[in-house]
Amino acid sequence: MLAADASLVGFARALRAAGVDASAERLHAFLRAVDVLGAEARADVYWAGRLTLCGGRDDLERYERVFAAWFGPGPEPRAAQRAAPRRQLRLVAREGAGAAPDTGGNAAPDAPPAAAAASPVEVLRHRDVAGLDPVQREQLHRLLAAFALRGAARRTARRRPARRGTVDAHRTVRELLRHGGEPIRPRRHARAERPRRVVLLVDVSGSMAPYADALLRFAHAAVRGARAEAFTVGTRLTRVTRELAHRDPEVAMAAVARAVPDWRGGTRLGELLREFLDRWGQRGMARGAVVVVLSDGWERGDPALLAAQMRRLHRLAHRVVWANPLKARPGYAPLAAGMAAALPSVDAFVEGHSLAALEQLAAVVRGAERA
Amino acid sequence: MDDPEQVRARLEETGYLVDDGLAVACFLVLRLGRPLLCEGDAGVGKTALASALAEALDAPLIRLQCHEGIDASQALYDWDFPRQLLHLRAAEAAGVRDVERLEGELYDRRFLIARPLLRALQTQPSVLLVDEIDRADDEFEAFLLELLSEFSVTIPELGTLRAEQPPVVVLTSNRTREVHDALKRRCLYHWFDHPDFARELAIVRRRLPEVSVRLAEQVTALVQALRGQELLKPPGVAETLDWARALDALGAGEVDAELAVATLGSVLKYREDAERARRMDFAAVLAARGG
Numbered sequence: 142m143l144a145a146d147a148s149l150v151g152f153a154r155a156l157r158a159a160g161v162d163a164s165a166e167r168l169h170a171f172l173r174a175v176d177v178l179g180a181e182a183r184a185d186v187y188w189a190g191r192l193t194l195c196g197g198r199d200d201l202e203r204y205e206r207v208f209a210a211w212f213g214p215g216p217e218p219r220a221a222q223r224a225a226p227r228r229q230l231r232l233v234a235r236e237g238a239g240a241a242p243d244t245g246g247n248a249a250p251d252a253p254p255a256a257a258a259a260s261p262v263e264v265l266r267h268r269d270v271a272g273l274d275p276v277q278r279e280q281l282h283r284l285l286a287a288f289a290l291r292g293a294a295r296r297t298a299r300r301r302p303a304r305r306g307t308v309d310a311h312r313t314v315r316e317l318l319r320h321g322g323e324p325i326r327p328r329r330h331a332r333a334e335r336p337r338r339v340v341l342l343v344d345v346s347g348s349m350a351p352y353a354d355a356l357l358r359f360a361h362a363a364v365r366g367a368r369a370e371a372f373t374v375g376t377r378l379t380r381v382t383r384e385l386a387h388r389d390p391e392v393a394m395a396a397v398a399r400a401v402p403d404w405r406g407g408t409r410l411g412e413l414l415r416e417f418l419d420r421w422g423q424r425g426m427a428r429g430a431v432v433v434v435l436s437d438g439w440e441r442g443d444p445a446l447l448a449a450q451m452r453r454l455h456r457l458a459h460r461v462v463w464a465n466p467l468k469a470r471p472g473y474a475p476l477a478a479g480m481a482a483a484l485p486s487v488d489a490f491v492e493g494h495s496l497a498a499l500e501q502l503a504a505v506v507r508g509a510e511r512a
Numbered sequence: 513m514d515d516p517e518q519v520r521a522r523l524e525e526t527g528y529l530v531d532d533g534l535a536v537a538c539f540l541v542l543r544l545g546r547p548l549l550c551e552g553d554a555g556v557g558k559t560a561l562a563s564a565l566a567e568a569l570d571a572p573l574i575r576l577q578c579h580e581g582i583d584a585s586q587a588l589y590d591w592d593f594p595r596q597l598l599h600l601r602a603a604e605a606a607g608v609r610d611v612e613r614l615e616g617e618l619y620d621r622r623f624l625i626a627r628p629l630l631r632a633l634q635t636q637p638s639v640l641l642v643d644e645i646d647r648a649d650d651e652f653e654a655f656l657l658e659l660l661s662e663f664s665v666t667i668p669e670l671g672t673l674r675a676e677q678p679p680v681v682v683l684t685s686n687r688t689r690e691v692h693d694a695l696k697r698r699c700l701y702h703w704f705d706h707p708d709f710a711r712e713l714a715i716v717r718r719r720l721p722e723v724s725v726r727l728a729e730q731v732t733a734l735v736q737a738l739r740g741q742e743l744l745k746p747p748g749v750a751e752t753l754d755w756a757r758a759l760d761a762l763g764a765g766e767v768d769a770e771l772a773v774a775t776l777g778s779v780l781k782y783r784e785d786a787e788r789a790r791r792m793d794f795a796a797v798l799a800a801r802g803g
Contacts, residue, residue: 162693162697164697166697166698167697170544170546170700173544174540174544177539177540177543177544178515178516178536178539178540184532185536188532188533188536188537189536189540191533191701192533192536192537192540192700192701192702193540193700193701195701195703196693196696196697196701197551197690197696197701198551198687198703201703297580297581298579298580298581299580299581299583310593311593314593314594314597315593317597318593318596318597318600322597322600322601333581418744419742419744423744423745424686424687424688425686425688425689426688426689
C-alpha cells in the first residue's frame with residue numbers, strides 16, 4: 142500500500158506542477174477517497190482524484206492530461222463523458238494550442254513628439270506612455286501601482302444602519318427592550334451601496350504594443366484594489382484576473398506574460414467579444430457592470446460582428462467605456478472600421494494614452510465625470 | 513450503502529439517473545462527510561441531485577437559496593422579537609416580579625427562529641442544499657466555510673449547538689463568480705455536463721413515462737442537435753423535459769419540423785437563439801433518427 146500511496150502523492154505533485162491547486166488538504170482527501178473506494182480500478186482512482194483535487198472547470202483539462210501521462214493512456218470506459226468536457230474546454234483561450242496567432246498586421250503608430258523637460262511629475266502625467274524613457278517609465282509604474290479603480294455605486298438588497306431612511310424594526314425593538322419598553326427614538330436604516338463590478342478588456346495586439354504594459358499595470362491596480370475582472374484580447378481571449386491578483390506588480394506582469402499567448406498579434410475584437418459574452422458576460426460578469434475596453438479599435442475581422450456584439454454588451458452592462466490611446470493625437474477621427482462600428486454602443490469614449498488620461502478614465506468609471 | 517453501485521441504484525429508484533462520476537461523488541460525500549460543490553450550466557440537474565439524495569436517504573431536504581446581501585440572521589437563526597415583547601407584556605400584566613427568571617425565559621428555545629442552516633444541524637439525518645452560492649457575498653462564504661468545517665454554531669444566549677451527525681451538504685454554483693478557494697478546498701468538486709443521447713433519452717423516459725418512445729427520441733435528438741449550435745444559452749435537461757411535456761400536451765405522438773419550430777419557445781429563451789435555430793434543418797435531424 143505504501144508504494145501505491147507514494148505513486149498517488151507523486152501524481153498530485155505532477156498536477157501541482159501543471160497548475161492545479163492540489164494542496165495538502167486536497168491530497169489528504171484524495172488519499173482517503175481512494176482508501177474508502179478500495180480503489181484498484183483505474184476508473185475509481187480517476188474519479189477520486191477528479192473530485193478531490195480539482196477546484197474548477199479550468200482544472201479538468203489539465204487533470205485529464207496529467208492523469209493520462211501518469212497512469213498511462215488506458216482503455217477509455219466512458220469515452221462519451223470524457224470527450225464532453227474537452228469540447229467545452231477548447232474555448233479556454235490560454236490552454237488551447239490551436240491556430241497560431243497572426244503576426245504583423247497593423248502598423249505600430251509613430252511615437253508622438255516628446256514634450257520638453259519640465260516639472261517632472263506633472264509633465265509625466267500628461268506624456269504619452271508610448272514615448273517614455275526607462276527612468277520615466279519606472280516612475281510611471283510607481284504611480285500606476287497606487288491607482289484605484291472603483292465602479293459607479295449601485296444600491297444593494299442589504300440595508301445598513303443610517304440616520305435617514307426607513308425604520309429598522311429589529312434594532313428599534315432591541316433598543317426598546319434595552320430601555321424596558323420605554324419609548325425611544327426609532328432607529329433607521331437605508332439601502333447600502335456597493336461599487337459595481339469593473340471589467341477591463343485590454344487589447345494586446347501589435348498596434349497597441351507601446352501601451353499594453355502601462356494598461357496592464359493599470360488593470361493590475363484595478364484588480365488589486367476592487368472587484369475588477371481583467372481580460373486580454375488580441376487573437377485570443379485570456380482571463381488574467383488571477384495572474385494580476387498578485388500584490389507585486391512585477392510578479393503579476395511576469396505571470397500575465399506567461400499566460401497570454403498572443404502578444405503583438407492581430408486583433409479579432411468582434412469574435413473575442415462574442416467569446417467573452419458567451420463564456421462570462423452573459424452569465425453575469427457583464428450584467429450591471431462597468432465594462433472598459435482599452436483598444437485602438439483596429440479590427441481585422443468583420444466590423445458588423447463587432448457592432449452586433451457591442452450592442453449585446455451595451456444591453457447587458459451598466460456602462461460601456463472605450464479608452465483609445467490614439468484619441469489624443471491631433472486630428473484623430475474614429476475612422477478605423479472597428480472603432481466606427483463600436484462607437485454607437487459606447488457610453489463614454491475617452492483617451493488612454495497618459496497617466497492623466499487614465500485618471501480621467503477612472504473618474505468616468507466611478508461615474509464622477511460623464512465624458 | 514457500501515459502494516458507488518449501490519448509491520447509483522438507490523438514486524435511480526428515485527428517478528434520478530447518475531453516471532459513474534456522479535455515483536462515485538455521491539458515495540464519497542456520504543462516506544467522507546465532505547460537501548459536494550456542483551458546477552455546470554443551468555438545467556443539468558444540480559439542484560435535482562439534492563432532492564434525489566434526500567429521497568434516497570429518506571431524509572428531509574433543507575434548502576438555502578443564496579442571494580446578494582444574505583446574512584447570518586437569514587441563513588442561521590434569529591430571535592423572534594415580537595414574541596419576546598409579547599412575553600414581557602404578558603408577564604407584566606400577570607404581575608411577575610422575578611426579573612431574573614423572566615430574563616432567562618426571554619432567550620428560550622421557543623423564541624429562537626431556526627433558519628435553514630441551524631435547521632440542518634438540528635435535523636438528523638438531513639440533506640442541506642446551499643443553492644447558487646455564487647450569488648452570495650464573500651463575507652457569507654467565509655461564514656459558511658466556518659460552519660461547514662465545524663458543523664456547530666455558537667448562540668451567545670444558548671451556548672454551542674453541535675450536529676451529532678453532520679448533514680449531507682450539496683452546494684451549487686452557476687459560476688457567475690468564482691467561489692473562494694478556501695471553500696472549494698473543503699468540498700468535493702463535480703462538473704455537470706450535458707448528458708449524451710442515450711442517457712438523456714433514459715432521463716426523459718423515466719421522468720415522463722406518458723410520452724411516447726418515438727416523441728422522446730425525437731425531442732432528445734433535436735435538443736442534442738441544438739446544443740451543437742452556438743447558442744447563447746444551450747438548453748439543459750430541464751428544457752428537454754419541458755419540450756417533451758409541451759408536445760405531449762399538444763397531443764403529438766411524434767414531431768415534424770414545422771411543429772418543432774412552432775414550439776421552440778419552450779426550449780430557447782433568447783430571440784437570437786430562436787432565430788439561429790429556425791435556420792437549422794430540423795427535418796434532417798429527425799430523418800437521421802430513423803425518420
